[in-house]
Amino acid sequence: MLASIGSMAKLDGYIEKEGIDRKIFYDGTYEAGRYSENQYALPYETNPMMMCVNTELMKKEGIDLPGSSWTIEDLYDICQRVSKDVNNDGIVDQFGIADYTWENAVFAYGAKLFGNDGSSADFTSSKVRRALTMMEKLNALSGNYEPGSDDFDKGKVAFLPMTLAQYRTYKSYPYHVAKYSAFSWTCIKMPSESRKICGTNSETSLFAVSSQSHRKKLAWKFVKLLCCDKKVQQYLLRHSQGSTVLRSVISSRQTKRFLEEDGITHNALTTESLDAILNSMRASQHFKKYNDAMGRADYLISKALEKREVDTEISKIQNQLENTLISK
Incomplete structure (x- = not known):
């Protein structure tokens, strides 16, 4: 602005x-x-986003830790293998991922939601559609329950996206001793559709x-x-x-x-893994009406994902966001 x-x-x-x-x-x-x-x-x-991994849960399920070139399809495959009814009571109680947002998925596919000058929206592109379809698939794995960071703390979730600032706050002594002493974990870069895509979103302070x-x-x-x-x-x-x-x-x-x-x-975080995370970053889009447009987009898309109606609602969402951008 x-x-x-x-x-x-x-x-x-x-x-x-x-x-x-x-x-x-x-x-x-x-x-x-x-x-x-x-x-x-x-x-x-x-302040980049990174993926925290419960290494003990992965080991228990016989799954190798993802490499630096892992994709969002790899993420889904692992989540599918991990999500299960451990207690045999008919309810999914072990989960693949928590707090993964549709914005994370959009970054993973290298999609842009708006034109560079902020005068147009592009929510009906193939990349955005694939990202939202992946969100629907990931959400479906946990049934009617939406796992959160508390479930990760309890060792019941394999993956949890977290910003570096959140990580450094959560891991500060002595809080992390009680919070994460039950299992071991590590941090890797966020997944993307391919190695060519910088799939990590980050907020950067500038002078x-x-x-x-x-x-x-x-x-x-x-x-x-x-x-x-x-x-x-x-x-x-x-x-x-x-x-x-x-x-x-x-x-x-x-x-x-x-x-x-x-x-x-x-x-959990080394110079090598932090370097890989920072190398995979893509700058967030910003323009005069960005916050208003993203707030509206988040409300509409979250609502559509909850109802599992993204495919039928995306054109309406596109039109509403275009109106948000051109309005005063």
């Missing part, structure tokens, strides 16, 4: 003059600062320069310090809840030591 109304200065000239290589950043974080083919902000911190600033060069230097300086980014990783945006900080010895010693991982 700020870029679209001219409140932020373009940074392309500064970046080129300084010789800053965009490859020092994870692609998804850098793209979050682009608007209309120009760079208006640099990434500072990111920009005001177009009205009288000290643009000084402001730019401060932005560069916050976003490009390795010491600043290393400090952020240790003391914040999200992740650094710099590849070199993730691969550093300090980060490896921090993850091993800090007590938040217990081998």
Whole structure:
């Protein structure tokens, strides 16, 4: 919104003059600062979604831990094998996945819900349809019950999507001792339709320069310090809840030591797995009416999924969202 109304200065000239290589950043974080083919902000911190896995439950069912190239079809196959009536009372009480949203599925298929400028919706595309069909299939595995994070805590669920910030909060000592002492678990990247698709959604905090600033060069230097300086980014990783945006900080010895010693991982998250997660990120779409449009979309699609009427309702949902985008 700020870029679209001219409140932020373009940074392309500064970046080129300084010789800053965009490859020092994870692609998804850098793209979050682009608007209309120009760079208006640099990434500072990111909070990717990742998949937590109950490794003991997987082992009990004789299922190998998914590899780095696992797909959403692999996710469904595993969930199908795991979901069952353990107590033989006619009710499914062991589940494949909890808290997996239709938005997660849309990312997995590499679909875009809106046009780049936010003036159009695209909920009837084949990718979106496949994502919503997969959601219906996953939901059907648990019967009439909707498993949640509490069920994962009890060791009854194989998969649970969680943001890095949630993970670091949940795993903080001593809370994690009571919460997760009953079983072992690990974290891997989110599944996607194919290896070519970056299927991880992430929210990224950015810094920009005001177009009205009288000290643009000084402001730019401060932005560069916050976003490009390795010491600043290393400090952020240790003391914040999200992740650094710099590849070199993730691969550093300090980060490896921090993850091993800090007590938040217990081998559940390593520099290698965190790097894979960050490499699979795609920047979320954002435009002036994004929050209003997504709020409306979530309500309509969740309602259609609950009634199992997505296929018949998707065209109506498309029309309603188009109206939301063009209305004041």
